[in-house]
Each structure stands twice: as structure tokens, then as C-alpha cells.
Amino acid sequence: MKYLTGIIFGALISINSLCGYSQQIYFNNIYNLCATYDPEVWSVADGIIEQRDGYVLCGATVDTIDFWMRRIPLIKISFGGEILWNKDFGDSECDYYTGRPGSFKYLNNRSKYFISGTKNLWNPQNYAVGYLMAFDTTFDTIYTRTYNLNLDQIPDTNANFEQMDICENSDLVFGGSMNGSHLLLWRTDSSGNTKWYKTFHYGTYTLCTGYSVIQTSDKGFALGGFMYTIGQPETGNSVIVKTDSLGNQEWVKFLGGPYLDNTAMLSLAPDGNIIMGTAYGESMTGDIPKSRIYIAKLDNSGNIIWEYKYGPNLYFNFLLNIRTLENGSIIASGSCTEVSIYYGWILKVDMDGDSLWLRRERYFEGENSLHYLYDIIPTSDNGFLTCGDAIPISPDTGIRSAWVMKLDSLGCDTPGCDTTVGIEEDKTVRLYDDKTEGFDISPNPARDWIALNLPDNVAPGAMELAIYNIYGQEVLKRQAFPQNRSLSLNISHLSSGFYLATCKDAKKQILKGKFVVAR
Numbered sequence: 001m002k003y004l005t006g007i008i009f010g011a012l013i014s015i016n017s018l019c020g021y022s023q024q025i026y027f028n029n030i031y032n033l034c035a036t037y038d039p040e041v042w043s044v045a046d047g048i049i050e051q052r053d054g055y056v057l058c059g060a061t062v063d064t065i066d067f068w069m070r071r072i073p074l075i076k077i078s079f080g081g082e083i084l085w086n087k088d089f090g091d092s093e094c095d096y097y098t099g100r101p102g103s104f105k106y107l108n109n110r111s112k113y114f115i116s117g118t119k120n121l122w123n124p125q126n127y128a129v130g131y132l133m134a135f136d137t138t139f140d141t142i143y144t145r146t147y148n149l150n151l152d153q154i155p156d157t158n159a160n161f162e163q164m165d166i167c168e169n170s171d172l173v174f175g176g177s178m179n180g181s182h183l184l185l186w187r188t189d190s191s192g193n194t195k196w197y198k199t200f201h202y203g204t205y206t207l208c209t210g211y212s213v214i215q216t217s218d219k220g221f222a223l224g225g226f227m228y229t230i231g232q233p234e235t236g237n238s239v240i241v242k243t244d245s246l247g248n249q250e251w252v253k254f255l256g257g258p259y260l261d262n263t264a265m266l267s268l269a270p271d272g273n274i275i276m277g278t279a280y281g282e283s284m285t286g287d288i289p290k291s292r293i294y295i296a297k298l299d300n301s302g303n304i305i306w307e308y309k310y311g312p313n314l315y316f317n318f319l320l321n322i323r324t325l326e327n328g329s330i331i332a333s334g335s336c337t338e339v340s341i342y343y344g345w346i347l348k349v350d351m352d353g354d355s356l357w358l359r360r361e362r363y364f365e366g367e368n369s370l371h372y373l374y375d376i377i378p379t380s381d382n383g384f385l386t387c388g389d390a391i392p393i394s395p396d397t398g399i400r401s402a403w404v405m406k407l408d409s410l411g412c413d414t415p416g417c418d419t420t421v422g423i424e425e426d427k428t429v430r431l432y433d434d435k436t437e438g439f440d441i442s443p444n445p446a447r448d449w450i451a452l453n454l455p456d457n458v459a460p461g462a463m464e465l466a467i468y469n470i471y472g473q474e475v476l477k478r479q480a481f482p483q484n485r486s487l488s489l490n491i492s493h494l495s496s497g498f499y500l501a502t503c504k505d506a507k508k509q510i511l512k513g514k515f516v517v518a519r
Contacts, residue, residue, distance in 0.1 A: 024408045027081035030401035033073035035088045038064045045387035045402035046374040047104030054078045058104050070095035095120040099162040100211050101321035101375035116164040130161035132192050145192040162211045175213025175223045183210035183225045185247050198247035205230045211263045217272030218300050219245045224264030233287045238264035238278040251302045260289040267324045274298045277322035277332050282313050291317040308353045314338050320374045333373040344373030346411050359411040363403050368393040383408045439513030448492040454485045463503045
């Protein structure tokens, strides 16, 4: 392990808090993604897919002749992190860019893989077109498509594809921007043939750009982006545009505060609602905001179900991608700086937005070296794989490289990593739904018994108690608090680990609490 700082919210976790450490694979590696290896060529990894025999990553690199033209690399590594093969795509006339994290996708049956992004053409004119590559299971190219907004002989309109999603019927949808000023939503059939596109703009002197897209549970679409008034950076806000299945706007929502926020990254929750993540500006020094991680859950009508801020208020704090897991929990990745140390970070929260853990990671040890974690996926061994880039700054040496980490289910990059190093817990702030109260649970950590006590402002009454493990699996359910304010609970059958207790009455969830079993 090069460097690790971790946070566990709410409790201490014992070293052996989860079974399976002995089976987990860990690594913390950097890679040169260029197919023709050259130590002077830089690399970035910004997308990941797991296959049955390893992981495939895509990203960015440059040519090995002039070190100038952008190319799209692919690299396959084994489950242990060894390089199996690599290749890259591009030519000597154009720059090729992947979109934001979430631009590397596959069909549900894994018969076809896609990379979407932007192709910049330089001669004789300079303009950009949307770009799609389709691959077979061995990542040989099936076809490429370009998407051009120039309808006349003057190529003065740029189409930038930043993210894609695959629709229920295998159609493709792309989110991005037109000329850096309009949000762009583009739909094709499963072969990449255009069906329609729409653009969205709000305000005469504003720049509106799209970065994230999902098909929603009602067969419409949600486009996540960013908008600010030219010359007034403090007005920058996250924006979500919700459309019907034909791309017609149903509503638009601007989320953020009075300071510079960041772009809205979207994911679809298993319950059909929309998950949005960004960085929420809470203050500014000049044009530079200090921000907190911010995640919200919205329904298809744009109503906020819950919203939270997480962690400390930091400079250069960016949420770069967000995903929902099968059990409804949420995983996000990004980057930040604190006291001149630049980290990549990973945050996991449960389906209700309660924080589970937050980790900050580095590869290089020098305090000025830069670290970004662009994407993270769950892996088949119940861990995570995350990728980005690490940029060495003196005294560290080397070149900007793709950075890939294999972690366990707690975000640790070594067995039994210290979960309490260096940073005090920062309580989650609930902005809405403030009727939710918390249990008093003791002892915590516990061994065989815990006592759950109602807060003073909650009266006893028939309630349903449920306890969930870190994977979101229900491990205990019973009736509780019919008359008494305190409940003693035998937990001797529970494995060592982290648990969430919830209690509901007939109408709603009213109590939550976290505890640790440590033996």
C-alpha cells in the first residue's frame, strides 16, 4: 500500500469485520496504456468493465510520434492486476476523446461493447463530432459512427458526447453538449443509427453543458449537467433535465447553493428513482470554491426524496462519477485536496443516503502529486475496482499514468487496513426529511448483546425492527417497542462487521442506527 487514509462513519470496524479477507485480491498499480510502450507517453484510465477472466479499462493517451494527437487506449488486466493485452485507437488527423466516466458500456448479454466520446477534426476546419465505437467480446472493432451537427457547408457547430446509456430495448442514448453552451441529448437505435436529438438552453447569457445521462424508469431520460451565467462563476449550478421518451422536456431542476457548484452526475436506483451526485460549493476564495460531496435522490417528477452533504468542506473537491449497486446502495468517486495533499476519494452510502464509509487514497507519497479517481465498479468478489490517474510532482518521479486499485468491500486496499487514520468523522447533514431520528445503541462496538433505546421525543408503540449487513442484506427482523422505550437484542448469531438498524411504524421509517459487532 503506497498511502491510505480512511473514514468509517458512526463506529469503529474490527480488523476482521467481514468474512472473505483471505479470498480478496488487492493491488494498487499504475500503468502505461499506450499499445506501443513509450515511457514518455502519459496515460489516464476513466472507464472499467469486468469480464469473466479480468478487467478491461479505457481512457486517454497520445501518439508516440509527436506526443500530441489524442488516442483512446484499451487495456485488459487479470484479476491480479497483470497486463494481458492492450491496444489503442486513433489516427494522425484527429483527436479522439472518451466521454466522462460512464462512457464505456456493454449490452446486457455482453455480446457487444461500446465506447462513446468526441472526435475533434482539425483540417481544413476545426470542429467536433460525437463518436461511437462498437466492439465484439475480444474488443475487435465492429463499427464506428460519427454524429455531426453541421447541416450546411460551414462546420461551425460542435457535438460533444460526454456519457451514454443503453435503453431497455437496446437503443443508445448520449448526453453531452452543443458548442459548449447547450445541453445535448441524442438517441440512436442499437446499431448506432440516429433517431432524434434535442438541445436545451436556459438564459440568454448562460453556458449549459451536459455530462451524464440515464434512461429513467418511465422510459424517459434524465440529463445531468452544469449551468452558469457568463462572467459570474459563483452562479454555477448542477442541472437535471427530465424528458419523455422522445426527448421532450418535462421539467428542469437546478440544484446547488449561492456558490460555485459542480456538474450533476446521474445513476438509476433499483427502485426507479434518480440518484444525482455533485460537489456543493459552501464558500469561495476568488473563483475557487470549497465544496462538500452532495448526493440527492429524486423521483421522476423532480421531487427530492432525500439529499445529503458528506465529508469536510475542501478545495478542488469533485465528484467524478456515481453508481447504484444491486442492493440500492450508492458508490461514488472523485478527487480533492486538503492542506496541499491531493487525494482520490471513494464514498459509499446506503439506499437511504446514510454514509457507510469514505476513503481517501494516494499512489505517490509526495504531497504535491495529483490523484484522481474517475470511476469505480463493484466486482464479483464483493470488492471494488477503481481507476483514474496519478501525476507525480517533485520529489516524486515518473510520468502521468493510469492508476488502478483493487479494493475490498470496505474500500480497503490491504487486508485489515486501519479504518480510523488521521481524519475525524464528519457527520452527514440531512437537508430534508428531518423527522428521522436515531437510536441510542450500546455498547458499540458490541459482542453478543446490544441495547436499543428510543430518543426522548419518540413514544413507544408497535414498530418493525430490521437489521441489515454492509451488503444491504436483511439479517434480522422482529417486532419492537410495543410498550417499552428500551430493547435488549441478542446478536450472538451475527458475524463480526458493520450493521444498520432501522425501525418503522405503520406509515414510515422513523429510526436508524449503526453498530459494529466485534469479537
